[in-house]
Amino acid sequence: MSLKGKRILIAKPGLDGHDVGAKVIALALRDAGADVIYTGLRKSSEYIAKVAVDEDVDVVGLSMLSGSHMELVNETMRCLEAYDAGDIKVFVGGTIPEKDREALLKAGVCGVYTSEMPLEEVLSAIERQLS
Amino acid sequence: MTRLDPIARRALGRTLSRLATASVAESVSQDPGPAPMPFETARIGFTGAPGAGKSTLISRLAKRRLAVCRERGGVAVIGIDPTSPLSGGSILGDRIRMDNVANESDLYIRSLSSRASHDGLTDNIADLLNAVESYGFREILLETVGVGQAEHAVRHAVDTLVMVLQPNAGDAIQAMKSGILELADIYVINKADLTGAARTAAEVRGIVQHHRGEGKWLPPVIKVARDRPEDITALDNAVSDHLDWSSRWRDSAEILRLRRRYHVQSLIARRVLEVLSDRPELLEEVSVRDSYLRTVQALTKDRHLLSETRENPPDGKK
Ligand SMILES: Nc1nc2c(ncn2[C@@H]2O[C@H](COP(=O)(O)OP(=O)(O)OP(=O)(O)O)[C@@H](O)[C@H]2O)c(=O)[nH]1
Ligand SMILES: [Mg+2]
Numbered sequence: 001m002s003l004k005g006k007r008i009l010i011a012k013p014g015l016d017g018h019d020v021g022a023k024v025i026a027l028a029l030r031d032a033g034a035d036v037i038y039t040g041l042r043k044s045s046e047y048i049a050k051v052a053v054d055e056d057v058d059v060v061g062l063s064m065l066s067g068s069h070m071e072l073v074n075e076t077m078r079c080l081e082a083y084d085a086g087d088i089k090v091f092v093g094g095t096i097p098e099k100d101r102e103a104l105l106k107a108g109v110c111g112v113y114t115s116e117m118p119l120e121e122v123l124s125a126i127e128r129q130l131s
Numbered sequence: 132m133t134r135l136d137p138i139a140r141r142a143l144g145r146t147l148s149r150l151a152t153a154s155v156a157e158s159v160s161q162d163p164g165p166a167p168m169p170f171e172t173a174r175i176g177f178t179g180a181p182g183a184g185k186s187t188l189i190s191r192l193a194k195r196r197l198a199v200c201r202e203r204g205g206v207a208v209i210g211i212d213p214t215s216p217l218s219g220g221s222i223l224g225d226r227i228r229m230d231n232v233a234n235e236s237d238l239y240i241r242s243l244s245s246r247a248s249h250d251g252l253t254d255n256i257a258d259l260l261n262a263v264e265s266y267g268f269r270e271i272l273l274e275t276v277g278v279g280q281a282e283h284a285v286r287h288a289v290d291t292l293v294m295v296l297q298p299n300a301g302d303a304i305q306a307m308k309s310g311i312l313e314l315a316d317i318y319v320i321n322k323a324d325l326t327g328a329a330r331t332a333a334e335v336r337g338i339v340q341h342h343r344g345e346g347k348w349l350p351p352v353i354k355v356a357r358d359r360p361e362d363i364t365a366l367d368n369a370v371s372d373h374l375d376w377s378s379r380w381r382d383s384a385e386i387l388r389l390r391r392r393y394h395v396q397s398l399i400a401r402r403v404l405e406v407l408s409d410r411p412e413l414l415e416e417v418s419v420r421d422s423y424l425r426t427v428q429a430l431t432k433d434r435h436l437l438s439e440t441r442e443n444p445p446d447g448k449k
Contacts, residue, residue, distance in 0.1 A: 004219045005152065030220035035244045037223045040230060047234065051226070053137070054239055056144035083137040 003123075004033035006130050007057040011039045011048040013076065014066035021094060021115060022063040025122065032123050045072060049079030052088050058130055059089040059110070069096055073107050089129060093122070135205060135237060143239065143266050150258045151243055155402040156433070158255050164265055169290065169383040172204075172264040173374050174271045176285045178251060179295030181277025184321040186210060186228035188295060188355065188366075189272050193232045195367040196270055204269035205237035209260075211253050213276050214244040221245075225274055239268070247404055251275035251282035254401060257394040260288065286314045287393035290386070291373045293317045293366075296335065298327035304334055312338060316350055316373050319366060323354035348376050399430075406430060 010026045012019055019041055026036045037055055039048060052060045060080075064072060069092060080088055091111040092104060101112045110129045113122045153161070177185045189208060196206050210225030223242035232238055241263075246254045252275060253259070263271055275285050286292055294315035296304070304312065318339060320332045336352045351369045355362040406429050407413060413425045 002219075007148070026222060030215065030222050031218045033218050033220045035221045035223055035242075037242055038227060040227050050140070051233075051240075053141050053144050055223075055226075055242060056148045084141045 002033040003029060003127055003130065006034045006059070007037070007055060008034045008126075009037050009039065009048070009052050009055060009057040009060045010063060011043060011051070011060055011076075012041045012063050013043055013045060013048060013072045014064055014068055015042060016065040017041055018065055019063070021065075022061075024119070025061065025063070025093060028119050028123060029126070032127070045075035045079045048076055049083055049085065052080065053083040053085050057088060059091060059126070061126075062090060062092045062094075064092060064094040064096070069094075070100065070103060070107070073104060073109055077108055091126065091129070135239065139266070140239070143262070144241070146262050147241055147243075147259055150255050150262055151246070151253065153255055153258070155398050155405060158258055159398060161258075164261065166387075167261050167264050169381075169386040170374075170378045172268055172271060173291065174260060174273060174289040175370060176273045176275065176289030176292045177295055178275040178278055178282070178285050178292065178315070179321075180279070180297070180300070183277065183295040183297050185274050185277070185295050186225040188293075188319065188321055189225075189274055190229035190232050191363045192366060192370070193229070193238060193272060194235070195363060196272070196370075197232070197235055197237055200237070200269035204267045205239065206270045206272065207239040207241070207263045207266075207268040208272045208274070209263070210240070210242050210274040211245055211251070211276050212242065214246050239263075239266075245276050247401055248284075248397070249282075250284035250397070251278040252284050252288060256288055257390065257397075283314060284393060284397070287389045290377050290381075291316050291370055293319060293370070295319050295321050296331065297322050298325045298331045300331055304331070304338070315339075316348060317366070317369050318350055318352040320352065320354045323356040323362065324358065328354050328356075348373065348380075402430060402433065 008029050010022050012022055022038065026038050029036045037057065039051060048060065062072065062076060073090065073092060076090060080086055089110045091113060092109050093113040094115060096112055096114050104112050111125050113125065177189055179185055193206055193208060200206050208229065212221055212223045212225060214221045221244035223244060226240055226242050229240060233240060243253045248254055260271060273289055275282065292315045294312065296318060298320060318335050320328045320335065332352050332354055339350045353362065353365050353369060355366060403426065406426060410429060413429060414422050
C-alpha cells in the first residue's frame with residue numbers, strides 16, 4: 001500500500017502554538033508517497049476549508065492540542081459543506097481524550113489518531129481510509 | 132454566479148487535479164477548450180535557486196497585483212515543489228509563505244508537485260495554465276521548483292519571467308552566465324536587507340544589460356529588502372512595464388507558436404518515459420541503436436491511442 005497520488009492537508013485550527021506533531025505526520029505522509037500541504041498555526045475553520053477546496057485534497061488532518069476539538073471539528077465540517085466539499089474526509093490527531101473518540105467519529109471524522117499511536121499504525125489507517 | 136464563489140473554487144480545484152495527473156494519452160485526447168489569447172491573462176513566472184525567497188516575494192507582489200486586478204478577474208498563484216524521487220511524495224511548502232495574502236477572496240493559490248518533470252515545472256503545465264485562464268483570472272503568478280542552471284522551460288510557459296537571486300550569489304551567477312541568467316525579463320536581488328546586495332546587483336547588471344536599442348527590453352535589476360514596501364512597488368511597476376512592452380512589441384502568433392512547441396516537446400518526452408517504464412523489454416539484450424529504433428516504433432503505435440474525432444475535427448480544419 002502507498003499514499004501515492006493522494007493529496008493531504010495537515011491543518012492547525014485552534015490557538016495552541018505547537019506544531020511538532022503536525023510536522024512529523026506531514027513528513028511521514030510525504031515519505032509514504034502523498035503530496036502534503038501544511039497550513040501553519042492558528043487557522044480558522046473557514047480558512048482550512050477554503051484551502052482544502054482550492055488544493056483539492058482527499059483528506060484534511062486536523063492537528064489539535066487545545067481541547068476544543070469537538071467544536072473545531074463541527075465547524076470545519078460545516079465549512080466544507082458550504083464549499084460543496086462534504087466528501088473531503090477529515091481525521092483528527094493530537095491530544096484527544098479517549099472518551100471523546102466516539103463523539104468525534106459520530107460527528108463524521110474518519111479517524112482519531114492520538115499522539116500515543118505508533119506512526120506506522122496511523123499511516124496504514126489513513127491508507128485504508130483513502131483506498 | 133461570480134467566478135470565485137465556493138462552487139466554482141471546488142470545480143477549478145478538481146479540474147486542476149484531473150489535468151495534473153492525466154496521462155499523455157488523456158491529455159492529448161481531451162477537448163482543448165477555447166484557445167488562450169496571449170495578453171488576455173498575464174502569465175508571470177518566478178524562478179531561482181531553492182530558498183531564494185520566491186514564495187515570499189510572490190505573496191508580497193500578489194497583494195499589489197490584486198489591487199489592480201480585483202475588478203478584472205483576480206489573481207491565481209501556482210506554486211510547484213519537487214516530488215521526492217524516492218517516495219513519490221512531496222511537501223508543498225510554497226503556500227505557507229503566503230499567509231499575508233491567503234485570505235484575499237480574489238486570490239486562488241494552488242500547490243502542485245513536479246511529478247515526472249525535471250524542468251522546474253510539472254506534467255501538463257500547459258493544460259493547467261489554460262484551465263486557470265479559462266476561469267477568467269487576470270494574472271497568473273507561477274513559481275517554479277527551486278532550480279539550478281539549466282531549467283529553461285518556464286521561459287516558454289510565461290510572458291514575463293522574474294529571476295530571483297540572493298546577495299553574494301557570485302558563484303551561482305558565474306555558473307548561470309550562459310544559461311537561464313540570460314533568459315529573464317526582470318532580475319530581483321532578493322533579501323537585500325542582507326549584505327552584498329549592491330555588489331550582486333552590479334554583477335548581474337553587467338551581464339544582462341547589454342543589448343540596448345529600439346524595441347529591445349532592457350531587463351531591470353531590482354533590489355528587494357524584507358522591510359521595504361517601496362522595493363515591491365518597483366517590482367510591481369517593472370512587471371507592469373514589461374507586460375506593456377510585450378503587448379506592444381511581441382507577436383502573439385509567435386508566443387503561441389513557442390508555447391505549442393514546448394507543449395508538444397514535453398508531451399513526447401513524457402510519453403517516452405511512459406513507454407520505457409511500461410515496456411522494459413525495449414531496452415533488453417540489444418544495442419543502443421536497436422533500443423532506440425524499437426522505442427521509436429513503439430511511439431508510432433500511439434496513433435491508435437487517440438480517438439479519430441480529434442484527428443479530424445468536425446469543422447474540417449487540421
Ligand atoms: N533576510 C531575508 N530573508 C528572506 C526574505 N525573503 C524570504 N526570506 C527567507 O528565505 C527563506 C526561504 O523563503 P521562501 O520564500 O520559502 O523561498 P523559496 O525560493 O520560495 O523556496 P523554495 O520554494 O523552497 O525553493 C525563508 O526562511 C524566508 O523567511 C527577505 O527579503 N530577507
Ligand atoms: Mg517556494
